[in-house]
Amino acid sequence: MSDSHKYVVSCQACSLNALCVPHSLTEEEIELVDATVKRSKPVQRNKTVFESGDAFSSLYAVRSGAIKTYSVDEDGEEHVIGFYLPGEMFGMDAISRNVHISSAKALETTAICEIPYNRLEELSAKVHNLQSHMYRLLSREIADDQDLQLMLSKKTAEERIGNFLLNLSHRYQMRRLSPTTFRLPMARTDIGNYLGLAVETVSRIFTRLQKNQILKVDGKEVEILDHNRLCEIANACHEHKH
Amino acid sequence: MSDSHKYVVSCQACSLNALCVPHSLTEEEIELVDATVKRSKPVQRNKTVFESGDAFSSLYAVRSGAIKTYSVDEDGEEHVIGFYLPGEMFGMDAISRNVHISSAKALETTAICEIPYNRLEELSAKVHNLQSHMYRLLSREIADDQDLQLMLSKKTAEERIGNFLLNLSHRYQMRRLSPTTFRLPMARTDIGNYLGLAVETVSRIFTRLQKNQILKVDGKEVEILDHNRLCEIANACHEHKH
């Protein structure tokens, strides 16, 4: 078995296909999708998948591990744009410009699927369900980005952290993982950067939530002890029911 | 001539078609697009195009005037999500949920094109260029939203206003309107709400920019006197060259 084969698991066999692949595809259609997906060996922690300035050629999906996307400004400052968990697609912001404006880096050893964009485009013109899936996926990203904008422009530090944790909790639940006990794949700095807060603020709020018995934090391990109160703090319970 | 015909201008004849319609379509293809577009009489100031909770059935493009999109939270507070000028499409965040989560309201008397989504989907499967156009359009919205996120999470009030004005200036220029002298279609409250600032802050910064000879403000009329210094203040000149 060659190196590159170790990581090859077909879309049919992938535990995440409910998230990635539209449900309504026929077996044949899934095979077509499957055939366009390139799987290479996992990306090591801190290695980039693509960098700002790279030519755009593919979209990517996380299979296992976690990815952060970010941009770097003229002063060399990093700005975290998003975090992606297994089953989530990233790189979609580059379609319009044909060049990556953001960079993507592995937060831990991460397996990814690479989907060459021109082949995806062709295929989606033929397979109607795939096209609507793509439209929904892109639209979903827009809606999520707009939710984040609302957070950044209106919410307090505590509300942001609360929402952030509930959002992660919900995404882990979708992946059939525990919504109450999970590991934060990113550093506190990244969380602060993403939410527009100083690291110190993130840290302080974590300890405060811990004191109030809402959260149990041990380094990157987090346990949500009181989901309801966390919702109250986040000021946005309903948003995480879907 | 019936009422509804007054506003009917084909895509071919529309001065905005360079912005809306992909350049590479054949004449026949443009006619197909044209045939799917519904044009109704202008929306009066403060009237909504759609509201949160409405079933999603169409995307919309602004022909003339201006639209703001916003959501309303449980406390009845409005949160401005975006502003749309002639040639820009809105409503794309609703594709993924099949329901509008945001509302759209006319900031002044506004003519819009309505594009029934299911017909657009069908057509885009047939017309390859239209499909890639749609992908690019959606991706563009994602990239723009991410730019805004960066602003909201990292920039000072002055930088936000600077960027906002430069962004508008650039969009007017794309429409072959003056990039230096234009009218703000939205109220100060809306600007503040959108940028995550208090109205008072917006007002103060406008007067400060005026004192420093960078801007001339008279109500909603704005003239950019010193584009370079505005760029410096915005800390993002390059972003508006494209």
Added chain:
DNA sequence: TTCACTCATTGATCTGCATCAATGACTGTC
């Protein structure tokens, strides 16, 4: 013209979070 209402501006005060500073805990390396 006057009244009612909304919107914009300006000043005074308050506060949430950034910033600065220092220490502790953890990780990998030789």
Added chain:
DNA sequence: GACAGTCATTGATGCAGATCAATGAGTGAA
């Protein structure tokens, strides 16, 4: 197992921008 480097926590201080308050300017209705 000592050292360097990164990351997290906690405390002290300062400031950008929110909030509160008041006035003025613009708009439409009767």
